[in-house]
Amino acid sequence: MKHRLFLFDLDDTLLDFKASERLSFVRTMGELGLQGDIEALFQQYQAINLALWREFEAGRVAKDVLKVERFRQTFVANRLDLDPGRASVLYLESLSEAVVLVDGAPALCETLAAIGEVGVITNGVHHIQHQRIASSGLGGHIAFVATSEACGHAKPDSRFFEFAARMARARPFAKHETVIVGDRLDADILGANRFGIDSCWFNPSGLANDTRARPSCEVASLDQVVPALRQLALAA
Helix, strand or coil, X not given: CCCCEEEECCECCCECHHHHHHHHHHHHHHHCCCCCCCHHHHHHHHHHHHHHHHHHHCCCCXXXXXXXXXXXXXXXXCCCCCCHHHHHXXXXXXXCCCCCECCCHHXXXXXXXXXXXXXXXECCCHXXXXXXXXXXXXXXXXXXXXXXXXXXXXXXXXXXXXXXXXXXXXXXXXXXXXXXXXXXXXXXXXXHHXXXXXXXEECCCCCCCCCCCCCCEEECCHHHHHHHHHHHHHHC
């Protein structure tokens, strides 16, 4: 295998963010006194949250604003007299504990850490992502965590990838020895394309790629990553 630096997206690549998000949202609404079926409310929150994250990645909204605004918009749309600031605090507290691993994540991180260096690159909230990694049990295999909050720029901005590269400490950084594994074409794969490194698209749902992002390889499960990277090295 030619790669020695393995950069992983965190949410929906190593950790099942969708499962954690749902659990944390339900807990938060319960703490605020909202009972009963909240599935429709959760779906609306997800759409609002996704739109705000896209705005953040484009540099049009600050993360501190996003964390509260997603709840404010959800509550306003549903005429709920709830405090969005308190909702944000409760949600983030729950999210740091409600950790669900993607199948194969521990074994993959252990395998790659024995080959080179494993780093996490994420647009998520800095202290929450560190807490989630600690709760996941993956921390022993991860050499560093690069967050957009600490960097000041978000994926797919090349400045974020430069920031992550500077955090690698096992050996001098080399682009041809670096690969990112991630589920998002618009952030992970496009960012890798712009930065000039290999990329492995984690695509368990079998989505079509109708974007300009071009992954070096594609896998449907994490246990396919190592064979895919070995095949990529042979084709180089």
